Amino acid sequence: MAMRLPPVLVLLALACPRTAAPGAAQATSADTGVAAHIDRFIADSLGAVPFSGTIAMSRGGELVFSRGYGLAHREEDVPVTPRTRFLIGSVTKQMTAAAVLMLQDRGRLNVHDPICRHLSRCSAAWGPVTIHHLLTHTSGIPDIFALGFGATRAMPRTHDQLVDIFLAEPLGFAPGSRFQYSNSAYILLGEIVERAGGRPYASFIRDSIFAPAGMASTGFWDNAAVVKHLATGYVVRDGTHRRGPYEDRTTVTAEGNSTYSTGEDLVSWMRILHRGHLLSPGSLRAMLAPHVVRDGDGPRAGQGYGYGWYVHQELGRPVYSHPGIIPGYWSYVAYFPNDDVAIAVLSNSSPNLAPVIRAAASAVFGTSRPGVGR
Known part of the structure; x- marks a missing residue:
């Protein structure tokens, strides 16, 4: 540290x-x-x-x-x-959140919608979870890194394979009852942006945020x-610079x-x-x-x-x-x-x-x- x-x-x-x-x-x-x-x-x-x-x-x-x-x-x-x-990294999360709110402004979703309305696959445990809960890290869906993802992040995975890591996990708490940072939540938000926006996440962000912001x-x-x-x-260990660990980026994800x-x-x-x-x-x-x-x-x-x-x-x-x-x-x-x-x-x-x-x-x-x- x-x-x-x-x-x-x-x-x-x-x-x-x-x-x-x-x-x-x-x-x-x-x-x-x-x-x-x-x-x-x-x-x-x-x-x-x-x-x-x-x-x-x-x-x-x-x-x-x-x-x-x-x-x-x-x-x-x-x-x-x-x-x-x-x-x-996670600075991307604010852009993802802006994309969700743009879609709300266009009438394509509401942040208080249940997430199962906007996902292709949804765990029964996620029934009470709303888009607002995902945005605020209050969903109770466990962070993918708490489930061992960090040790295997060099493996190529599709979006569905990433979701499989936490799809069957129980909620850690009742949605809205506490804050617990969750990259899993923002991975799901990327899919919500894709489905509500009608195009791939990266394409939506490029056209709706990167382009108008110059x-x-x-x-x-x-x-x-x-x-x-x-x-x-690079990472620094014992005063020596070493190359940072490799992470696969086959799939662009909305957590960054x-x-x-x-x-x-x-x-x-x-x-x-x-x-x-x-x-x-x-x-x-x-x-x-x-x-x-x-x-x-x-x-x-x-x-x-x-x-x-x-x-x-x-x-x-x-x-x-x-x-x-x-x-x-x-x-x-x-x-x-x-x-x-x-x-x-x-x-x-x-x-x-x-x-x-x-x-x-x-x-x-x-x-x-x-x-x-x-």
Whole structure:
């Protein structure tokens, strides 16, 4: 488990001037002060394993920072640039949720429909489960990774074969009674989008989200495709970089197994979504409402969850955020609605991106308390 950065170290990082991190690509920045703060944090604060990835940030609809750090391909010393693509994992869930709400706006479904109305196969145990329960991780359907999927994720599987892993499992709790993160739920949402939308999930997302948001560098990786500027994913063990474990991507799934993007594209996604260009006002409000509070004792305990977004406070401000993890890749997006600030951080070797998000937010807000919050 990655160590949490002490607040005092973050404060020192933003207070002590240094040069930019080695390997940093040319910045796109309308605010040199923001760039200097972020560069100092990256150079000074991330210890024995330097940050490798990209950071992009917009404010008021304008891109104010976009820069790459470290190496996209360590074997050939290829640097990360703002054009570098990374797998984004569960950040895809908010796009899946937006697709569901678009279909609701078009009258093709309702989030309070029972899921069995929209699936080709449905367990008898899922009778009381609604689309809303899937979106909010309150369905009780066990997470596929809790059923051994992680050990066999390199095996090619169809959508039906993935569903078979959890189809016969009993619910872990009564739907709606608690929060329990479930990738299985979002795999099912992908099928619901396909059936209600009348076309494959990936096609629907490309046309309904990527295209209107101008996300030209975002897509789905299917193992065999050659994706230009896609970073290699690494894990760090005992201070040494190794290639991340292989995961089969024969089937594109809606929880985020194969989506790749850039920091700038993700900032564009947040801008168009939160400015109300994709969803009706009612659907956007529903997406961002804290329908359930995450319990337990993890780093997100006590935070609300909407449809594909955590809803909480950071630096004394409301924020919507979500992390993503794929073997060798880590991502984190955050949108501060009161300030119209969107931040995306993507990495191919750094598992703890929350301090980077806080440092970037602190720089743009001009606060001296970047370690506050979670």
